Amino acid sequence: AQSVTQLDSHVSVSEGTPVLLRCNYSSSYSPSLFWYVQHPNKGLQLLLKYTSAATLVKGINGFEAEFKKSETSFHLTKPSAHMSDAAEYFCVVTKLNNNDMRFGAGTRLTVKP
Amino acid sequence: DTEVTQTPKHLVMGMTNKKSLKCEQHMGHRAMYWYKQKAKKPPELMFVYSYEKLSINESVPSRFSPECPNSSLLNLHLHALQPEDSALYLCASLRLGSTEAFFGQGTRLTVV
Numbered sequence: 001a002q003s004v005t006q007l008d009s010h011v012s013v014s015e016g017t018p019v020l021l022r023c024n025y026s027s028s029y030s031p032s033l034f035w036y037v038q039h040p041n042k043g044l045q046l047l048l049k050y051t052s053a054a055t056l057v058k059g060i061n062g063f064e065a066e067f068k069k070s071e072t073s074f075h076l077t078k079p080s081a082h083m084s085d086a087a088e089y090f091c092v093v094t095k096l097n098n099n100d101m102r103f104g105a106g107t108r109l110t111v112k113p
Numbered sequence: 114d115t116e117v118t119q120t121p122k123h124l125v126m127g128m129t130n131k132k133s134l135k136c137e138q139h140m141g142h143r144a145m146y147w148y149k150q151k152a153k154k155p156p157e158l159m160f161v162y163s164y165e166k167l168s169i170n171e172s173v174p175s176r177f178s179p180e181c182p183n184s185s186l187l188n189l190h191l192h193a194l195q196p197e198d199s200a201l202y203l204c205a206s207l208r209l210g211s212t213e214a215f216f217g218q219g220t221r222l223t224v225v
Contacts (some may be wrong), residue, residue, distance in 0.1 A: 032212035043173055043203065043218035045158075051212055090155055094212050099144050101205075101214060103155040 002027040004074075004091045006071035012098060013113045018076040019063075021107045023091035026072065027050040035065055040092045044090070061085070086111045119204050119217035127225055128194060134220045135185040136204030145187040146169075146205040146214070148180060156203055162187060163209070194224045 035047040046080040048059025055067040064097055073089060080110045091104040117138045126132045136145065144163045150154035161169035162181040176198075178190040187204060201221050205214040 018143045034213070036216075040170075044216040046213070049213055088153075094214075099146075099168055099207070101146065101158065101207075105156075106153075106155045108153075 001092045002031060002095060002100070003102055004033075006089075006091050006107050007012060008096070008107050010106065010108045010110065010113065012110040013081045014027045016080050017086040019081045019085065019109065021043045021076040021089050021091075021109065023074045023076065023104060024072050025074060025091075025093050027093060027095070029095060031095055031108055033049065033065075033092075035063070035074075035076050036090045036092060038088045038090065040087070042074065048078070063094065066071075071079075083110045083111050117204055117215050117217035119202075119220050121220060122218065123221050123223075124225060126160055126191065126194065126222045128196070130194075131192045133191065134189040134202055134204075134222070136189075136206075136207040136217055138215070139185055140169050140185070140206065140208065140215065141203070142206035142208045142215070144207040144209055146203075146207070147183060147187070147189055148205065150201040150203055150219070152200075160189075172212060191222075194225050195221075199223045214219040 003026045005024045033050045036044040048057045050057050050067045058064045063078045067068050089107045094101040120135045133152045147159040150156040158171050159173045160179045162176045165181045174195050180188040199214050204217040205209045
């Protein structure tokens, strides 16, 4: 079985400061990992994905994440938060040729002016 | 075309009504998903279809009935729902051999 744990249910940062959203995964095989963002009353937008290529993955809107197998982590970072980054963020794990796609509990990011 | 289209966007139905949610994609993806998302919660997997056959059913009540009539279309038939079934219903599709899923914008369902 595979699963992800998002370590923080809520993260609050000031505009212009760095963002760190933490995700640990559990998988008995090489996982594929994703970060999705969901703005209020909207659908899900893919931010970035890791699928066994480069361990440092760059996504949209200045976000990036690093896959660390030794720490079973896939944390999402951004150097400088913008007000428009305020949203819910989900870490997702799946496996190639396995239809099972599992979401973490989500982290709500608040950005203060 | 990289879109997953869900209709309707909003639906209000009574507990005795029968309605259907529709999901369509034309990317040739052969795996399609239904998720249910309650407010301030992550999406919960309901059903997965692979090559138009039901491959995962997460013990969803029988008042939700999925159907995959062809490789582009996925329906969710609703009957005798309860107010607690009110949620955002998300559809996703995935190309077999890939791991990146494409999500629709969802149908916001309210049961009154």
